[in-house]
């Protein structure tokens with residue numbers, strides 16, 4: 001409970017733990033760019049280290065947390081499930097949490113998504129959706145359909161299939177020789193629209209290259225995969241719902257599936273329960289994870305239609321079944337956490353309250369548009385991003401070697417706010433239990449951090 005506990009844990013950690021998405025040398029205790037921070041407890045939007053110092057988790061611990069750390073309702077539900085059944089394999093067996101969760105997800109999702117397949121993380125959900133789409137076309141004897149169309153600047157996870165479908169160079173480039181070949185269509189990311197061009201007009205313009213690719217490759221393409229409305233890992237770039245509507249029409253026209261990766265944007269992040277709702281579309285596959293358990297336990301789900309399901313339903317000897325599994329598929333504890341999370345959505349005015357919070361966030365960040373080094377402030381509901389630039393007039397970017405975002409991270413940690421910029425983009429994706437005062441603290445600290453990081 002003191003400095004020595006803190007430093008003891010850091011030393012023991014660095015002796016054995018290899019951290020995700022990390023250049024471990026950044027934690028070198030001799031001169032850490034990012035000092036390792038052991039966390040002893042969480043409460044609401046706050047994380048607390050072993051010195052009692054608190055950090056406002058403005059990014060919801062990698063976009064997973066919805067209703068606060070150590071949320072008592074979700075915690076209590078998991079505890080009671082623990083005494084009943086911790087796990088049973090979902091092949092040949094079932095349990096109430098998986099049944100109830102499937103009933104509720106299919107009720108909440110766009111109408112027609114009637115089937116749920118489970119895994120433990122987002123990347124696995126992407127692999128499942130891709131395999132199911134491919135396998136569907138095999139089962140209906142369209143055997144040439146074996147490729148996927150993805151958007152530039154997209155992100156779908158880190159396993160080899162998911163990595164191939166994504167498009168963020170930083171994560172992908174070195175592994176390129178291992179990855180399947182995908183067809184890439186330009187992102188409808190509204191940051192790139194011409195001066196004076198409306199988001200709607202830009203969306204109509206950007207569907208054209210996608211339509212051309214669909215037309216050219218319809219015979220060999222299984223599915224188009226997109227992150228609806230926000231390309232989160234791709235610098236929080238955002239686009240308009242009209243693009244999704246046009247994309248759905250194009251996929252129907254050319255006989256190609258649409259996979260909606262709602263892993264980051266699902267569960268209220270963009271202002272509706274699912275981002276697809278804003279375009280009134282139903283994808284053929286919808287991938288969910290991250291917020292699904294309120295940030296408590298690893299779980300993902302792939303929702304799909306009766307039509308897809310039916311193509312796998314046949315005599316055993318037809319060998320049409322989807323023989324994919326993970327050891328912890330549909331884990332009862334994780335499903336229980338998800339049910340408790342959905343129960344909060346059902347019993348509290350979460351979406352309406354988020355509207356108030358996101359409106360406040362919008363007002364508090366609006367004036368940053370005039371900042372000397374801010375080129376864009378954009379928001380979809382509870383995701384707000386501030387893009388930095390070296391020279392607004394010339395469009396010159398900060399050299400990535402300078403690690404300006406790291407300076408903001410460091411400033412934030414010193415001042416009790418966890419900000420984790422992606423490149424030169426500072427963003428907020430806070431838990432929904434954040435208060436107005438906490439939003440003010442979060443934004444004020446970020447602005448000071450931006451000033452600090454851009455002052456020379």
Ligand SMILES: *Cc1c(COP(=O)(O)O)cnc(C)c1O
Pocket residue numbers: 121122123124126155156157158227232233261262263264265289290
């Ligand atoms: C995080 C993320 C994934 C991958 O999920 P993991 O659980 O980290 O494997 C996939 N797609 C999107 C849009 C994500 O944000």
